[in-house]
Amino acid sequence: MTDVTSSASNSVIDINPATGTAVAELNETDLASVPERLARARQAQRRWAAKSFKERASHIDLMRRYLVDRAEDLARTVSESNGKTRIDALATEVLPCALACQWYAGNAEKVLRPAMRRPGSLLFANKRTQVSHLPLGVVGIISPWNYPLSIPFGEIVMALMAGNAVQLKVAAATPAVGRAIEHIVSAGELPEGLFQHLVGSGSKVAGAWFEHGIDKLFFTGSVNAGKTLMAQAAHTLTPVSLELGGNDPMIVLADADLERASNGAAWAGYQNAGQSCGGVERIYVEAPVYDDFVERLAKKTRALRHGPGHADQVNVDIGSLTTEGQLRTVQQHLEDALAKGARIEAQSQPVGDVEKGLFFPATLLTGLRDDMLTVCEETFGPLLAVEKVDNAEQALEKANRSNLALTSSVWTGDNKRGRALAARLETGVTTINDHLYTHGLSEAPWGGWKESGIGRTHGPEGLLEMTHPKVINWDLLPAKRNLWWYPADRATYKGLLNALRFAFPKNAGQWLGASLKLTPFLIRKMFSRWKVD
Template identity: 30%
Template structure:
């Protein structure tokens, strides 16, 4: 190949990349990238350096949402009629495209959400696992045959897609959580409108682009960027038969009550206040490892984050000595800093919320052992940095021990034995994740039985889940069927039974 030809091809590739990047700031409605009807935009900043503008993304309202829902409704009959095997082929094609663009997703996640590159790579891996698992369910998405009470009668059950669904996703996992909504919705035969968090619009646009390039018919998956106005219109639209939402308890409750009059089906994952219980026979080094990973990984911005360590008083001081010595050395920095161990928070508002929680704990008489302030040092960009914080002497019924912080703030609560530890662990309104460290097999199994939480762990970190296991909480953490796992299809489909005499 001549040098001039190589340069020409490089120029063409650059032009293509620029054209692709231009539509990442837009909505995807009925197979076309387009701005909001109002023409309004929202500026998205890099939380590691707030002077870095990621882009000006379209800000949608009710009209844009209505267009997206109308497109999804028009595409529904043909997509539903395609059958799960053909729909699964589209998911498999999307997985291949995602694999080829994995590092592009990693960089986008880190730049707009803030997490470490290693954490972003873990999220892309998780998203691919969910997509591959869901595609594999295409051959299993059926019903059962059943005995009939009459002669010459064939009885069986089957699923039908729910219809048009709205998928409202948060900023903390801007690829994985949308993926575990989009993939089962599409395989089920639903058509969808995805509304991501306005804090992480770029990753959602890349996800929509991958499915679009995988050959989805126009209108099957639509993307609407924006904030509350777009989400409220999605909940109110009469053609939307279900809303899958991940976010705060207050917003989730509003979605559920807002759609109750028309019997809107909802699937709500609403946060947690998760405890790691450290008993007097625990391996303290392993417990410290798990607590650091759970409390300060992704700066504590996970629904399953370890926000409470409930520690038996007999080992409390030894545990805290080991924990604080390590937490004090954690390096806070940008996600693309190879030496960083704790990433920034996603926004200035989240920084203020974390610092307010620390101030409240001090007012309640707790003691800050390390951290508790903004991270500031020479050379650190102007970003959303908070020091990893460990607070002891936290009353079990105080605000810090009861309410979600969603930041790198760990409350250490004293417990007097196993029964007291389980009482404290279950004292909150949430029930996402529960973890126990013990050498006793009997106490391990008893803790699993007694934890009022959806995802349970013994002698391992209390965060993370498998693509084929239910991602689910209890109490105020969850309403409706789980996400991930085969059980997710109970949200996106309706069961039917048939009896045929012959």
Template identity: 35%
Template structure:
């Protein structure tokens, strides 16, 4: 339920666990709570970073409801898998149309939930691209693979079977994009899906559920559920889930692995990141500066593959820093509901306080802050945090080694490629790395030495659905998108058929 008088009216079962409720938004797009007939005593409360108000509140599912969700998902899966890939694709494209059709409601709703400015219009460009691409390649990616050495009298091939029941534990920073990465290909592969969304973006799961309901998707093929951490761990440890995809912190990933231990379920874990960029002497500086500023500060720096540290060759260091700081000063802080706002508040005040601590430690150790931003909202305990650029940084500072996940970036001078590669690899994470040069072969050679899941040249902070999305080291395990993403959401089954003699 919502605090104050800004509620709408909803009826129906709990958060799409069974029937999807018909909800009418109140003022500012806020939704009232949806309570099941068997109501839980515990609720999840969504505190808006805009003004600290409780934007939404939902009851967690009861044990009986959780059991029913899993049983229904298991029962619905064979019938869903029996549909053709083409028919499953029609549902996915209809879902996409239904979801995008609510953009006018979803965009301000996202601003209230996690602070992203409305000027960016939600996540629908990427949601469209990824959904359409994964539907497009499904027939080929899921086709049986014949044995490479044909033999007379035999038919031999490997089939890709659906995993069964797939659980998606989605994050708040890109709540639609990250969830689509698994939901769409898992459903295309013939599995059923249970979504548990982050508390900070509680309403996103309901948006998914309503969009799927609008398509006439067979009942219980997709279900949204509200759980606390203990319930999630208990469910994963029950052995009743076949695969879980989790996007979040390293600590969260370890908790997921521990909960799932002994069940032999498969895991997809996208965890921490500290993505570096290296600017070479021949880089087109104006292009590098504009793109790296956006890569560092878009979404208040709360991007899985956002730029968190930049290494610049000494030959162009001074020019780069001057241009970067000038460009960064255009990224001003404001109310995310204002169409002119470029940076909104961070999702939670504790995230902003962590960045404040990183900055203070760096300054104590000799770093220089360049933005000189004065904002009365920038105080301890506030989610409003201006962008910051630091120089004079080194790897004894937390800001250059520990994940920041906020609007702060350190820029460090390097002598050559060897020093740059050494520093880029001096991290427990490895999601993406970007190289800025006009020399493609040199970029490839450097990329071959960097411990990362994706190498960019002259771009950053983007997922191409035709390329696998994966990481190394503490960034996690598994893979999403591309045909390889389908491999991770299916199990191989061999057929060795001998003709009758």
């Protein structure tokens, strides 16, 4: 079974990875149309950018209403296209989209409205500076298959509220969700051409965008794909924002609430069949509570159910993986770990016919080594690897070894200690006594360090990524010249020295002397005519 196929008529067929049945068929986009599409987008964007934030927000509110009214249908579409459970789709896809509409519609103006900057020195007391945030123009979004609705939709709303046009290319494995996004955006009654959905190869679409002048690319996906796109973008100096995954650590200290910690580990490690770049993959537990923690987590792992479940999918905990390639990666990482001495402590139980789908049991591993693939690479599947450590310092050192640095968590009964340790973890996000939820916080920036990517989405930082900062500076006084302008002469040289001593005096005497010399020179230099024979 394949997760996506192309027919002879250049269409893409979306296959439900949990059942092997066809979900939808979409026609591929003729990339020869990209120049015309961009031209239409730019025309629509100029009209859209002229609207007030309040007017833009009214369109976003229509999308939110559509999301809420059709929440169950959207959750079903995501579940059938991606393989996750219906509950998972509702909680981590549909709900965050509605929250995103609310936050960006309500806060974009506060973040992006023009703001005045105070002069940084008395030397520029006559100057005034205004910083505006202007739309980029046409934004391209290439989104992944693990959260095919919530990841691109949040970026779409950010881009629109900032005044941009949007072109979207969803993952090849989940094109049906791209069509669902079309319907959501259509409910917003946007200008024709402002939003466009393209179907086809991500690299080919990106190449066409770069060639014909997309203004910025937002990409979520693998490290290798992100590096390839960044290299492509370099030829046209097209800016990119890249979120490229993680191998996220969880640190459990001896004073942690082990019941909460084991519940949190099960959720953050196995949710979405482990296909979450911000999910837990490595767990470091202090020695005094290691055995207790592993026993609790093993019991919870064995209690979990994976499979297609009933038609409404509310009687299972874990759905299928989304692609055959990802299933092979998880199998390879497990085989590698076992060959190097790891032990399976517990696995989830199948429910229903799992043979037709890409199912893999939630699996708890112990007996780790640092050279195991699941420890040093992103598994992106329902494998949880637990290791005993002597203390928090050892846990911190192991957690920070990874070249991926998206999220992490610290579990402790002492919030002050937890925050101190969190500040030393080399990740874009660190949560205390929780994990795998901050992507749903519209107000919080999302992104990582190292090879987890560059740039941020979400929050004020995400809105700013959708804009060009524009500085407008002017003079309050009718001066003829600035201090440093021509002609160059001894008086100008001494005037600059006195300006420096006025701004940075050694003592009060030097400041007074400099100011007495500087003031008459400034008057002569700035307000007199430059007499040229």
